[in-house]
Amino acid sequence: MSDYSRAGAIHILAVSGLHVGIILLILSWLFKPLEKLRKGKFLKTVFIILFLWMFAFVAGLSASVVRAVTMFTFLAIGMSFQRKNVVEFSLITSLFFLLIVKPMFLFDVGFQLSYLAVFGIIRVQPKLYEIYKPSFLIDKKIWELITVSVAAQIGILPLTLYYFHQFPSLFLLSNLIIIPCLSAILIGGILVITLSLLGVLPQFLANVYGFVISQMNSFVSWISNQEEFLLKEISLSFLMMIALYVTIVFLTRMLIYFSPKKVIYFLISILFVQSVFVFENYQKKTKKEFIVFHKSRKSVIGIRGEGRLDVYHNLDSLSFQKLNLIPSYKIGENVSKIIETNINAVFKFDKTPILLIDSLGVYKLNQLKNPIVVLQYSPKINLERLIRVLQPKQIIADGSNYKSYINRWEITSKKQKTPFHYTGRNGAFILKSRNSNF
Structure with a gap:
C-alpha cells in the first residue's frame, strides 16, 4: 500500500x-x-x-x-x-x-x-x-x-x-x-x-x-x-484549493469556448490566486496561537508566532521525530520552522496568564488571577479549592493525565461553572491572539 x-x-x-x-x-x-x-x-x-x-x-x-x-x-x-x-x-x-x-x-x-x-x-x-x-x-x-x-x-x-x-x-x-x-x-x-x-x-x-x-x-x-x-x-489551504479550482474551471472554459470575455475571466481568476497567496503570506507572519496538543501519556505544548512554532514537550529526541502531530500542524498551517524549547510554569500569551500545573501540584502564586490552567501529569490537587483561589478562565487537561483524574476534574468544573477542555475528547486546545490581523 x-x-x-x-x-x-x-x-x-x-x-x-x-x-x-x-x-x-x-x-x-x-x-x-x-x-x-x-x-x-x-x-x-x-x-x-x-x-x-x-x-x-x-x-x-x-x-x-x-x-x-x-x-x-x-x-x-x-x-x-x-x-x-x-x-x-x-x-x-x-x-x-x-x-x-x-x-x-x-x-x-x-x-x-x-x-x-x-x-x-x-x-x-x-x-x-x-x-x-x-x-x-x-x-x-x-x-x-x-x-x-x-x-x-x-x-x-x-x-x-x-x-x-x-x-x-x-x-x-x-x-x-x-x-x-x-x-x-x-x-x-x-x-x-x-x-x-x-x-x-x-x-x-x-x-x-x-x-x-x-x-x-x-x-x-x-x-x-x-x-x-x-x-x-x-x-x-482550503482557500487556495478553492482559488485553484476557480482557475481550472475558467481555464477549461476558455480553451473549450474561446473568446476575449473568457480570457478576461481566466485572468481575473489568476489575480484571485495571487491575492490568496499574498493574504496567506501575511497571515503566516502575523498569526499567533497557543496550542495544547493531544498526545497519550505525554504533554506537548506549542506557541506559534512570526512564522515559527516553539514546542515544549517531555519526549526523547527519537520519539519527538516520530511524532506526527507537529509535522501535520506545520504542513497544514504553513509554518516555516519548528523549534524545541523550554517553557516556564507561568507565562503570558497575548496578555492572558497561563499556568502549567504538573505532578508537583504547585499553584498558589501571588497576584495570579483568572489564568488559563493546563493540568499535566496527573497532579494531586483539590480542583474546587484551585478554582476558588485562582478563578481560572479555562481549565485544560492534556493526554498526560489519568482518565480517572480527568473525569473527576470535569465533574468539579461543571459544578463550579468553569469551562473544561480535555484534549483527548475535544481535540487540541487553541488560543488565538486577539492582535493577529486575519
Missing part, C-alpha cells in the same frame, strides 16, 4: 471508480452486438447495469463500490442516448441521487475524488486529445491514456494537495503501465475465477496471471523508490 501511494497509484488498490469504469467499457464492448437487434440498445443497457451490480455484490458492497456502481449506472443510461452533454447530466444526476440518499457523502474524500476525476476526464480530456493527432493505433491508444491520466490529475490535483500534501510526479509513467495491466488483470481475473469454479483452470494460465500481478507490483515498487520525484510537505 505504501508503494502504490508513493507511486501515485493508490486508486489501483481501492475497488472503486477505476475498476468499475474499466468493467463498464468491457461490458459495452461485449454487448455491442445487441445493438443490431430491435430495442437492442435498451437490452444492452439493462445487461450492463445488471452485471455492474453483480460486480458490486461480488466486491462486497463496500461504500466506495456502491458509490462507483451508482455513478456508472447513470453513466451507462446516459451513454445509451448518445446525445450531447448527456454524460455530464448523467453524472450530475447520480451525484445528486447519492447525496439525497446519504448527504454525508459530500464530505467523503473518495466521493470527492471520484467525481472530480471523472468531470476532469469529461471536460479536459477532449481538448487535450486535439493537441496531437496520432497516425497509428498504438500511439493513438498511448495518447488516449496520457490525456485521460493528465485530465483526471487536473481534476483532482488541488484536492489531493489539500488532503495529502504530496504530489507523485511520476504518476503519468505509473498510469501508462499500470492501467493496461489492470485491464488485463480484471479480464484475466474473471476468466481465472470462472475456470477455477468449473475445475478446468490450466496451471500455466494461473502462473501467467500471477506473473503479471507480481511484475506490476515490482514496477510500482521501483517507482515508489524514486524519492526525488515524490514532492512532499506541500502546504495548501
Whole structure:
C-alpha cells in the first residue's frame, strides 16, 4: 500500500471508480452486438447495469463500490442516448441521487475524488486529445491514456494537495503501465475465477496471471523508490484549493469556448490566486496561537508566532521525530520552522496568564488571577479549592493525565461553572491572539 501511494497509484488498490469504469467499457464492448437487434440498445443497457451490480455484490458492497456502481449506472443510461452533454447530466444526476440518499457523502474524500476525476476526464480530456493527432493505433491508444491520466490529475490535483500534501510526479509513467495491466488483470481475473469454479483452470494460465500481478507490483515498487520525484510537505489551504479550482474551471472554459470575455475571466481568476497567496503570506507572519496538543501519556505544548512554532514537550529526541502531530500542524498551517524549547510554569500569551500545573501540584502564586490552567501529569490537587483561589478562565487537561483524574476534574468544573477542555475528547486546545490581523 505504501508503494502504490508513493507511486501515485493508490486508486489501483481501492475497488472503486477505476475498476468499475474499466468493467463498464468491457461490458459495452461485449454487448455491442445487441445493438443490431430491435430495442437492442435498451437490452444492452439493462445487461450492463445488471452485471455492474453483480460486480458490486461480488466486491462486497463496500461504500466506495456502491458509490462507483451508482455513478456508472447513470453513466451507462446516459451513454445509451448518445446525445450531447448527456454524460455530464448523467453524472450530475447520480451525484445528486447519492447525496439525497446519504448527504454525508459530500464530505467523503473518495466521493470527492471520484467525481472530480471523472468531470476532469469529461471536460479536459477532449481538448487535450486535439493537441496531437496520432497516425497509428498504438500511439493513438498511448495518447488516449496520457490525456485521460493528465485530465483526471487536473481534476483532482488541488484536492489531493489539500488532503495529502504530496504530489507523485511520476504518476503519468505509473498510469501508462499500470492501467493496461489492470485491464488485463480484471479480464484475466474473471476468466481465472470462472475456470477455477468449473475445475478446468490450466496451471500455466494461473502462473501467467500471477506473473503479471507480481511484475506490476515490482514496477510500482521501483517507482515508489524514486524519492526525488515524490514532492512532499506541500502546504495548501482550503482557500487556495478553492482559488485553484476557480482557475481550472475558467481555464477549461476558455480553451473549450474561446473568446476575449473568457480570457478576461481566466485572468481575473489568476489575480484571485495571487491575492490568496499574498493574504496567506501575511497571515503566516502575523498569526499567533497557543496550542495544547493531544498526545497519550505525554504533554506537548506549542506557541506559534512570526512564522515559527516553539514546542515544549517531555519526549526523547527519537520519539519527538516520530511524532506526527507537529509535522501535520506545520504542513497544514504553513509554518516555516519548528523549534524545541523550554517553557516556564507561568507565562503570558497575548496578555492572558497561563499556568502549567504538573505532578508537583504547585499553584498558589501571588497576584495570579483568572489564568488559563493546563493540568499535566496527573497532579494531586483539590480542583474546587484551585478554582476558588485562582478563578481560572479555562481549565485544560492534556493526554498526560489519568482518565480517572480527568473525569473527576470535569465533574468539579461543571459544578463550579468553569469551562473544561480535555484534549483527548475535544481535540487540541487553541488560543488565538486577539492582535493577529486575519
